[in-house]
C-alpha cells in the first residue's frame with residue numbers, strides 16, 4: 593500500500609529523518625535569540641483551525657524531545673485554554689497568530705488595543721515573546737500593516753517571522769494547499785526566498801534531505817489542521833455509518 597502523505601505518522605518520520613541528518617529543532621523564539629553554527633530547523637505551526645490537531649503534533653514532538661512554536665488564532669473556533677495549557681505543558685513555545693486588523697475591520701486604534709488585550713490572554717499561559725501574522729489569502733486587510741503605525745517591540749515582542757528572519761539564509765517551506773511550497777495558493781503567506789528548491793511532497797522532502805540537498809537553516813511551517821490521523825477518519829466513518837444505520841432502522845420502523 594502506498595504511504596499516505598500529510599498524516600501524523602508521516603510527520604513523525606520527517607522529524608526523525610531531520611534528526612538523523614544532524615539537524616536540531618528550535619522554537620522560533622530560541623532561534624532568533626542566538627547565533628547558529630550547526631544545522632537547525634525552526635518548527636513553526638500556524639494553528640488556523642482544529643486546535644486539537646496542534647495538541648497531537650505537540651505530543652509527537654515532545655515524545656522525540658523536540659521543542660516547536662505554536663501560533664494560535666484567538667477566534668472562538670481556535671481559542672481553547674485547555675489545549676493552550678496542554679501545548680505549554682509539552683514544553684513548546686505558544687504565541688499569538690494575530691489578525692487584529694481583520695477582526696477590527698481595518699481600524700488601527702481598535703486593532704492595537706485588541707492586540708494588546710489578546711497578548712495578555714496568551715501571557716496568562718506562556719511568556720510569549722514572538723508573534724506571527726495570520727494571512728488570510730482572501731482577506732481585505734494585511735495584518736502586518738499594523739506595524740506601519742505601531743512597533744511590536746513596545747509590547748515586549750522580539751520577533752515576527754515575516755520581519756525578523758533572513759530568508760536568503762533560512763529556507764522557508766510551508767504545507768499550504770497540501771503541497772509544500774505551493775506558491776500559487778496563498779498570496780500573503782509568502783516570503784522572498786533565497787532558495788529555489790521545489791518540494792513536491794513530504795516524501796520528496798525526505799529524499800532531498802537524504803541526498804544532502806537542503807540548506808543548513810530551514811523554517812518548516814505546518815498548519816496542524818492539514819495533518820490528520822487516518823485512524824480518526826476511519827473512526828468518523830464508523831460513526832457516520834452508525835448514524836446511517838440508526839436512521840435506517842427508524843425509517844424501517846416508520847414504514848412498518
Ligand SMILES: [Zn+2]
Nearest residue numbers: 638640726727
Ligand atoms: Zn494562519
